[in-house]
Amino acid sequence: MQIDGKSVMITGGCGGIGLEMGRLFAEAGKDVVLVDAKIDAGAALADRHKNIRLVQCDLASESEIESRLKPYVADMLINNVGISPKFDKAGNRVRTWTMTLDQWNTVMTVNVTAHFLCTRLHLPRMMENKYGRIVNIASYAARTAGYQAAVHYTTSKAAILGFTKSLAKEVAPYGILVNAVNPGRIETAMTRDVSQEINQAFVSQIPAGRLGLPTDIAKVALFLCSDLAGYMTGTAVEVNGGLYVGP
Numbered sequence: 001m002q003i004d005g006k007s008v009m010i011t012g013g014c015g016g017i018g019l020e021m022g023r024l025f026a027e028a029g030k031d032v033v034l035v036d037a038k039i040d041a042g043a044a045l046a047d048r049h050k051n052i053r054l055v056q057c058d059l060a061s062e063s064e065i066e067s068r069l070k071p072y073v074a075d076m077l078i079n080n081v082g083i084s085p086k087f088d089k090a091g092n093r094v095r096t097w098t099m100t101l102d103q104w105n106t107v108m109t110v111n112v113t114a115h116f117l118c119t120r121l122h123l124p125r126m127m128e129n130k131y132g133r134i135v136n137i138a139s140y141a142a143r144t145a146g147y148q149a150a151v152h153y154t155t156s157k158a159a160i161l162g163f164t165k166s167l168a169k170e171v172a173p174y175g176i177l178v179n180a181v182n183p184g185r186i187e188t189a190m191t192r193d194v195s196q197e198i199n200q201a202f203v204s205q206i207p208a209g210r211l212g213l214p215t216d217i218a219k220v221a222l223f224l225c226s227d228l229a230g231y232m233t234g235t236a237v238e239v240n241g242g243l244y245v246g247p
Helices: 016-027 040-048 062-072 101-129 151-174 196-205 214-224
Strands: 007-011 031-036 052-056 076-079 132-137 176-183 236-239
Touching (some): 007 062, 031 040, 040 052, 052 062, 176 214
């Protein structure tokens, strides 16, 4: 497997999936920029791999994205940042009829607008170089509405699939490939905000018999940036252990 790009930026890079993607790309010899609002969780990985740089950035802020990330524009971009708030401050599950506009807008800004802004930042260099790889991390919830996710999260991930398809058609003539990954239930902080019983109930529905691991997603991102995926664009890869097997 060959990856022609020399550098990669990973948003949400200091979460479970982001860190694992950073590790794999670093081990493949690429210059890696991990971007997150809080970067402490990436310190140990950056200490082990000198080709990993940590950049703190509020990915809900257009001005911060422009000022802090522009110096690190890369050959490959993985839009991985995402949040999935399920409960309000009182501990009640968020429902459409109780959701505030601020709650809706926060999720849309982080899960959708940040993808757009980071992509827009990278496109001029990719277009000039006639090369680029963009991987958007969506979710199987976009296919099934999920089982625990609230409506703002599900809607945001469905939007990312549309973004992926439309963008792929726009930029294919410039040698830029754009694909998405739909993770299933993955063992990360995002899935540990519910009880262990709920996660065990998920396992009983997954033909593979386990929750996914961050490395399951990271390996697919690596593949999508490689020559092995050189004729793939505008598609979404389902990585869920058989939890969803629809079209």
